[in-house]
Amino acid sequence: MRPAMQFVDLAGSFKSDISVSNEMTTADAKSIMQMTMLAATCGSKLRVRAKGRDARDALAAIRELVEERLFGEPPGEKAASVQKG
Amino acid sequence: MEIRKGIGVSPGIAIARCMVIDSKDYRIPRRSILDSQRAKEILRVRRAFAFAIKDLTELSERKHFEEGKIKDIFAVHMRFLRDKTFRKRITDYIDKERVTAEYAVSTILREIASHFEGIDDPYISERAADIYDIERRLLIHLLGKVKEEVEHLREEVVIVAHDLTPTQTASFNRTFVKGFATEAGGRTSHTAIISKTMGIPAVVALGDMTSGINSESIVIIDGNRGVVVVDPDEETLKQYRNYAQQVSLFVHQLDELRDKPAVTRDEVKIQLLGNIEFPEESAMVRDKGGEGIGLYRTEFLYLYGGTEPTEEDHYQAYAQAVKVFPHEPVVIRTMDLGADKLPQTIRQMPEANPVLGLRSIRYCLQNLGLFKTQLRAILRASVLGDVRVMFPLITNLQELRQAKMILRDVMEDLDEYAAPYNAKIPVGIMIETPSSALTSNYLAAESDFFSIGTNDLIQYTLAVDRGNEHVSTLFSAAEPAIVRILRSVIHDAGKAGIGLSICGEVASDPEYIMLLLGMGVRTLSLAPPMIPEIKKIIRSVTIEDCNMLARRVATLDSQRQIKNLLRDAASQILPGQL
Numbered sequence: 103m104r105p106a107m108q109f110v111d112l113a114g115s116f117k118s119d120i121s122v123s124n125e126m127t128t129a130d131a132k133s134i135m136q137m138t139m140l141a142a143t144c145g146s147k148l149r150v151r152a153k154g155r156d157a158r159d160a161l162a163a164i165r166e167l168v169e170e171r172l173f174g175e176p177p178g179e180k181a182a183s184v185q186k187g
Numbered sequence: 188m189e190i191r192k193g194i195g196v197s198p199g200i201a202i203a204r205c206m207v208i209d210s211k212d213y214r215i216p217r218r219s220i221l222d223s224q225r226a227k228e229i230l231r232v233r234r235a236f237a238f239a240i241k242d243l244t245e246l247s248e249r250k251h252f253e254e255g256k257i258k259d260i261f262a263v264h265m266r267f268l269r270d271k272t273f274r275k276r277i278t279d280y281i282d283k284e285r286v287t288a289e290y291a292v293s294t295i296l297r298e299i300a301s302h303f304e305g306i307d308d309p310y311i312s313e314r315a316a317d318i319y320d321i322e323r324r325l326l327i328h329l330l331g332k333v334k335e336e337v338e339h340l341r342e343e344v345v346i347v348a349h350d351l352t353p354t355q356t357a358s359f360n361r362t363f364v365k366g367f368a369t370e371a372g373g374r375t376s377h378t379a380i381i382s383k384t385m386g387i388p389a390v391v392a393l394g395d396m397t398s399g400i401n402s403e404s405i406v407i408i409d410g411n412r413g414v415v416v417v418d419p420d421e422e423t424l425k426q427y428r429n430y431a432q433q434v435s436l437f438v439h440q441l442d443e444l445r446d447k448p449a450v451t452r453d454e455v456k457i458q459l460l461g462n463i464e465f466p467e468e469s470a471m472v473r474d475k476g477g478e479g480i481g482l483y484r485t486e487f488l489y490l491y492g493g494t495e496p497t498e499e500d501h502y503q504a505y506a507q508a509v510k511v512f513p514h515e516p517v518v519i520r521t522m523d524l525g526a527d528k529l530p531q532t533i534r535q536m537p538e539a540n541p542v543l544g545l546r547s548i549r550y551c552l553q554n555l556g557l558f559k560t561q562l563r564a565i566l567r568a569s570v571l572g573d574v575r576v577m578f579p580l581i582t583n584l585q586e587l588r589q590a591k592m593i594l595r596d597v598m599e600d601l602d603e604y605a606a607p608y609n610a611k612i613p614v615g616i617m618i619e620t621p622s623s624a625l626t627s628n629y630l631a632a633e634s635d636f637f638s639i640g641t642n643d644l645i646q647y648t649l650a651v652d653r654g655n656e657h658v659s660t661l662f663s664a665a666e667p668a669i670v671r672i673l674r675s676v677i678h679d680a681g682k683a684g685i686g687l688s689i690c691g692e693v694a695s696d697p698e699y700i701m702l703l704l705g706m707g708v709r710t711l712s713l714a715p716p717m718i719p720e721i722k723k724i725i726r727s728v729t730i731e732d733c734n735m736l737a738r739r740v741a742t743l744d745s746q747r748q749i750k751n752l753l754r755d756a757a758s759q760i761l762p763g764q765l
Binding site for chain 1: 259262263266267270271272273276299302303311314494
């Protein structure tokens with residue numbers, strides 16, 4: 103759950119509405135329930151959308167967490183990709 | 188009287204009245220409410236959340252839970268309790284279905300839990316336990332139960348449960364909880380981790396226990412042998428009371444041996460090392476008089492984080508253990524798991540026969556990224572002390588050469604970054620398959636040391652799954668086949684002049700020590716709590732007696748004869764203590 107926790111904490115630090123979706127469902131990035139139920143495992147594709155005043159910053163921070171810091175995981179397969187929406 | 192066999196995950200003996208906790212079986216009846224009552228029920232939900240948050244805050248502030256894993260679990264629960272969409276899902280349900288707060292909480296949390304259980308990823312599906320835990324937490328307040336009974340204990344009990352959730356175990360009053368027995372769970376379950384942390388005996392994987400037991404029952408938990416006795420008869424009770432007393436007396440006496448060397452009466456030095464799973468256990472090895480780590484299992488790194496461990500995770504864990512033993516050997520065994528146990532790996536087809544499947548070194552050789560990450564961390568840690576690397580489940584020379592080649596690759600990588608490491612790091616292998624045992628002369632020529640993993644070696648040699656109750660009695664180290672195979676591996680290692688240790692359970696079984704020494708073993712690696720007892724045996728024997736015993740064992744052709752001979756010899760050494 104640690105990655106979900108990191109993700110939710112980060113999303114929660116922004117004012118914008120942030121959502122994450124895979125092929126099937128969309129989840130509120132600030133809700134740990136919805137994020138864990140989305141159950142993204144390594145290699146799944148996620149689309150992140152943000153709407154609000156700090157949307158740009160939010161996306162940049164999430165991109166950094168997922169793509170660059172890989173939730174503190176070793177470089178290897180990309181965990182997910184962030185697309186602007 | 189009923190005797191049940193499970194897996195002992197934390198040693199010790201506990202005898203007490205039992206307290207049965209059944210977390211999964213709260214049945215909340217569906218009760219409808221009037222439209223006008225909806226606001227009140229919704230308010231009750233909010234208050235339950237508020238109380239649960241308060242409970243959890245208090246609980247996580249208690250000093251002894253500052254340990255990382257438990258804290259992490261609480262942090263997740265806290266985020267759930269603060270998740271507004273989560274709470275809204277419950278209150279919306281009340282609004283729409285017109286049901287009581289407790290029914291809504293139970294229904295929605297079970298929905299979420301079953302969603303997790305349905306996901307084909309052991310890491311996520313196990314998180315259902317967290318959801319049940321949160322459910323319990325909320326229901327305690329809604330049902331107006333006087334807190335948790337276990338928090339208000341006034342007499343000693345042992346806890347019997349289906350499975351224990353992290354918050355349950357953490358809230359137990361340590362003064363009165365003397366042991367755990369659970370139906371579910373394994374060596375790596377929450378119950379196992381926490382009972383070890385708390386230092387109380389625990390037996391898990393007992394199968395159905397809670398239905399046929401009531402709170403008046405006296406229960407014996409024997410964490411040393413993985414046995415639970417329900418409603419023992421007078422005789423058994425007496426035996427166990429004696430045993431428990433002896434154990435505590437013995438432990439006391441043994442502590443005095445801590446600083447004395449492990450030498451036989453005829454002055455032969457035996458090296459006693461500890462087997463550990465978590466880095467924190469290295470301190471226990473030292474406290475018990477161990478002279479290093481003979482087997483550092485690294486699987487916990489892969490099982491608890493939920494994600495593949497980073498090189499830094501590995502390094503920190505290794506450095507912590509090496510810090511305790513800066514000048515003594517620390518043997519790190521590379522990942523020894525089946526593909527099915529790894530979190531977030533690319534889904535494999537389920538294997539029909541996982542014990543003979545893609546696991547351990549085989550998995551590593553096919554997943555070089557994961558393997559190299561671990562090797563890099565081991566090499567980096569190698570400059571901190573006498574670190575050695577060991578490959579598990581090697582079956583032939585080819586695999587050993589491949590693994591060593593990858594180790595050299597990683598060394599070259601490190602050279603590029605000018606990262607320091609010990610280029611002469613000793614490389615050894617586990618001898619735990621019949622094929623490696625039968626070809627140990629070839630393997631010895633290219634290894635720096637052997638460590639015989641008797642548990643798997645016996646299982647593979649005798650074709651017996653000791654977890655299977657129908658055949659587990661056939662599992663014995665006293666089978667002539669095992670004695671013969673051990674003898675030949677020990678002989679090959681000696682001839683090649685390489686190190687040899689025994690790291691399976693026989694190394695901590697008092698009855699086998701003389702035989703092992705007699706066959707030429709001079710290094711044993713065992714569970715830290717057993718070190719003092721084994722040291723005492725070593726200090727009571729002479730190698731000459733051991734040699735004679737080993738020669739006699741070699742002439743016997745049945746398990747029963749060998750077992751009896753070993754038992755007689757051991758009881759002469761330590762009369763009354765076995």
